[in-house]
Amino acid sequence: MSIKIENLTKSYGNFLAVKDISFEVKTGEIVGFLGPNGAGKTTTMKLITTYLTQNSGKIFVDGIDTETDSLAVRKKIGYLPEQNPLYPDMNVIDYLKYAAELQSVEKSKIDESVKKMVRVCGLEDVKHKDIGELSKGYRQRVGLAQAMIHNPEVLLLDEPTSGLDPNQIIEIRKLIRDLGKQKTLILSTHILQEVQATCDRVIIINNGKIVADGTTDSLQKKFQGQLTISLTLKKDPKAGKEKIMSMFDSVNGVEKVKIVSDDNDVWKIDISANKGEDVRDAIFKKVVSNDMVLLNLHQEETSLEDIFRKLTTH
Amino acid sequence: MNNILTIFKKELKSYFYSPVAYIVIVVFLIITGWFFTSSLFVAGVITMRNVFDIIPFIFLFFIPAISMRTFSEEKKAGTIELLLTKPITDFEIVLGKFFSTFGLAALTLAPTVIYVFSLRMLGPVDFGSIFGAYIGLLLMSGLYIGIGIFASSMTENQVISFIISFLIIFALFMMNKILMFIPAPIVPIVEYLSSDYHFSSITRGVIDSKDLIYYFSGIYIMLLLTKTSLEARKW
Numbered sequence: 001m002s003i004k005i006e007n008l009t010k011s012y013g014n015f016l017a018v019k020d021i022s023f024e025v026k027t028g029e030i031v032g033f034l035g036p037n038g039a040g041k042t043t044t045m046k047l048i049t050t051y052l053t054q055n056s057g058k059i060f061v062d063g064i065d066t067e068t069d070s071l072a073v074r075k076k077i078g079y080l081p082e083q084n085p086l087y088p089d090m091n092v093i094d095y096l097k098y099a100a101e102l103q104s105v106e107k108s109k110i111d112e113s114v115k116k117m118v119r120v121c122g123l124e125d126v127k128h129k130d131i132g133e134l135s136k137g138y139r140q141r142v143g144l145a146q147a148m149i150h151n152p153e154v155l156l157l158d159e160p161t162s163g164l165d166p167n168q169i170i171e172i173r174k175l176i177r178d179l180g181k182q183k184t185l186i187l188s189t190h191i192l193q194e195v196q197a198t199c200d201r202v203i204i205i206n207n208g209k210i211v212a213d214g215t216t217d218s219l220q221k222k223f224q225g226q227l228t229i230s231l232t233l234k235k236d237p238k239a240g241k242e243k244i245m246s247m248f249d250s251v252n253g254v255e256k257v258k259i260v261s262d263d264n265d266v267w268k269i270d271i272s273a274n275k276g277e278d279v280r281d282a283i284f285k286k287v288v289s290n291d292m293v294l295l296n297l298h299q300e301e302t303s304l305e306d307i308f309r310k311l312t313t314h
Numbered sequence: 315m316n317n318i319l320t321i322f323k324k325e326l327k328s329y330f331y332s333p334v335a336y337i338v339i340v341v342f343l344i345i346t347g348w349f350f351t352s353s354l355f356v357a358g359v360i361t362m363r364n365v366f367d368i369i370p371f372i373f374l375f376f377i378p379a380i381s382m383r384t385f386s387e388e389k390k391a392g393t394i395e396l397l398l399t400k401p402i403t404d405f406e407i408v409l410g411k412f413f414s415t416f417g418l419a420a421l422t423l424a425p426t427v428i429y430v431f432s433l434r435m436l437g438p439v440d441f442g443s444i445f446g447a448y449i450g451l452l453l454m455s456g457l458y459i460g461i462g463i464f465a466s467s468m469t470e471n472q473v474i475s476f477i478i479s480f481l482i483i484f485a486l487f488m489m490n491k492i493l494m495f496i497p498a499p500i501v502p503i504v505e506y507l508s509s510d511y512h513f514s515s516i517t518r519g520v521i522d523s524k525d526l527i528y529y530f531s532g533i534y535i536m537l538l539l540t541k542t543s544l545e546a547r548k549w
Contacts, residue, residue: 049399053548074401081399085392089331101320102400146396
């Protein structure tokens with residue numbers, strides 16, 4: 001069940017929320033839709049679910065055009081909107097039954113699918129309570145259960161963990177990972193760890209445009225800028241600061257050497273290296289050949305956070 | 315059809331989840347009950363006339379009150395987005411909500427049938443005109459509910475929804491009472507638009523096709539407008 005988006009554009013009045021974006025999600029892929037607030041993530045989701053219609057461009061869900069056969073598309077999609085809206089005065093079971101009926105689950109299978117979602121989403125203890133009485137974590141589970149009641153092949157989750165406490169976030173993420181198996185899943189978020197923890201692929205969107213698209217690893221490689229290596233050396237009475245500076249300067253690929261601190265018995269040094277070159281090897285050998293003691297050496301990696309900041313702040 | 319039934323059941327039940335349904339039914343019965351007993355015991359007349367005369371006035375407030383939440387509440391809570399992304403058409407949603415509110419109005423009217431049967435024990439009753447009056451009340455409430463859910467679909471604020479539907483219903487209701495201030499050529503048009511004019515024509519016991527056309531076309535137009543107002547999100 002693939003999703004294909006071609007040159008999608010959507011504006012609200014004069015405001016262009018989504019500008020000519022195209023991407024494709026393959027069957028079974030878990031894609032993280034990442035971007036700052038107001039980037040166009042939610043709008044794109046609303047377009048895929050046919051809640052809104054685009055100004056131009058096409059969306060195909062499993063080859064079906066959302067504009068020509070929106071009901072068929074909606075049958076295939078499970079959707080958890082932003083803020084997870086629910087009916088507070090309905091109880092969990094009634095609500096899930098209602099959702100199943102609206103999703104045209106066969107009459108004979110409604111009870112079974114409700115039972116299954118209650119079990120899978122861990123709602124056993126609260127199934128007879130009114131939704132309004134539930135904690136935020138449970139509500140989120142109800143929202144997920146509702147989205148998956150008809151066993152959809154495509155799952156769209158708009159900020160599924162917003163507003164939860166750290167324990168709940170971990171639980172919900174685990175639930176999403178388990179449930180997302182064999183499903184095509186798009187998850188929007190502005191939390192970076194979430195993408196790293198759950199997604200195969202990341203699409204970063206900013207100001208309505210896709211600014212990056214790839215696996216987390218490939219993005220990290222692609223956007224790796226200058227590497228910084230920090231090392232700690234044991235002080236050697238024979239060697240002065242200048243000697244150390246010149247010692248590392250002569251290593252191939254090193255751009256800048258800076259002594260960060262000069263405490264009683266250790267030096268802390270930051271070395272910047274050229275893009276794409278791994279100089280750790282050479283640095284280690286240099287230290288050894290100068291008969292000095294290396295206490296610590298590590299390379300700072302470009303995190304997804306850095307990439308995100310780089311791409312979305314101008 | 316199934317989808318309409320699903321929404322109808324859920325919506326009708328949800329009136330009873332909250333105190334809304336109980337309050338409106340009780341208030342409605344207290345007011346009509348007072349007019350019934352006062353004509354019976356104070357004036358000593360066996361008639362439903364006073365009850366049927368007062369109900370159109372109660373409807374002015376009662377119908378906006380029961381229909382104001384239909385869409386406004388869902389818009390405010392955001393559940394409208396869930397509903398509109400399910401595989402059902404917008405018009406099915408509108409119909410489901412319309413019939414559920416209509417169902418509540420009918421349930422509220424139903425206990426007043428007791429008045430009719432208690433009158434029957436005391437003396438002769440003109441069942442024909444009473445039947446006509448009930449048909450008239452149901453048609454009138456249908457039109458007002460159409461207006462009410464249309465107003466509700468336009469705003470997420472239930473108070474605004476109440477006021478809009480009250481104003482429209484009040485205007486329709488008053489039209490045949492201000493005919494003397496209106497230039498003669500347009501009097502028939504204004505009179506035709508008046509809901510009370512058609513209601514009193516039906517309560518006379520004659521169910522005329524022009525009255526039925528008025529109510530049914532009015533309901534249909536309001537439902538179409540509601541559907542259009544739901545689709546306005548896509549504009």
